[in-house]
Amino acid sequence: MASELPQTRMRSDERRELILQAATDVFGKSGYVGTTTADVAKAAGVSQPYVVRLFGTKEQLFLDVINRALALLLAGFQSALDDTESEVPLERRMGLAYINQLNQHGLLLSLMHAFVLGREPVIGAAARYGFMAVYRFLRDDAGFDVDQVQQFLASGMLINTMIGLDMADEFEGDPDVREMMECAFPEKLDMVRKLSAEQSA
Numbered sequence: 001m002a003s004e005l006p007q008t009r010m011r012s013d014e015r016r017e018l019i020l021q022a023a024t025d026v027f028g029k030s031g032y033v034g035t036t037t038a039d040v041a042k043a044a045g046v047s048q049p050y051v052v053r054l055f056g057t058k059e060q061l062f063l064d065v066i067n068r069a070l071a072l073l074l075a076g077f078q079s080a081l082d083d084t085e086s087e088v089p090l091e092r093r094m095g096l097a098y099i100n101q102l103n104q105h106g107l108l109l110s111l112m113h114a115f116v117l118g119r120e121p122v123i124g125a126a127a128r129y130g131f132m133a134v135y136r137f138l139r140d141d142a143g144f145d146v147d148q149v150q151q152f153l154a155s156g157m158l159i160n161t162m163i164g165l166d167m168a169d170e171f172e173g174d175p176d177v178r179e180m181m182e183c184a185f186p187e188k189l190d191m192v193r194k195l196s197a198e199q200s201a
Helices: 012-030 037-044 048-055 058-082 090-103 107-115 121-141 146-164 175-184 189-200
Strands: none
Touching: 012 037, 012 048, 012 058, 012 107, 037 048, 037 058, 048 058, 058 090, 058 107, 058 121, 090 107, 090 146, 090 189, 107 121, 107 146, 121 146, 146 175, 175 189
């Protein structure tokens, strides 16, 4: 049976963050329906009752994962926006900030799982709110016009799809996959392939 808490004493907010990190990875891999609180507890190294005590239900845990993912994503965008000394154009900086979220295992895919649950009353509403928060940030804060926002979001969805399909596994054997990934990840291809290999190991 998993220990109730890690060996070193942690504050409650640290324990919560530890579980949310694990839950993001697990939900990213298995989706909402395919994940249980026991799966998350095992990944976090705590007991299942402890996860329930902190979050109440799987639904609330997933909502907290979505909210955390969106906060991290928007923080990354804000950091790119604030980097006014960079010679890299803003739209590219924002794109790189998006790709860098892959370092948070499961973050982008957990958001994708939320987006496909749009008809679910609670999760769907949270996902729509989060998606529109990103839209409004790109339009109002970053100053993108509507066409730029739509192109940016479309590129993001293509990236998520390639990650979800483990396209990096086909990089060496399929020249079309190589072409697509080289276009999508020109500066970050090595990072994406390394992260994919780690996830598959």
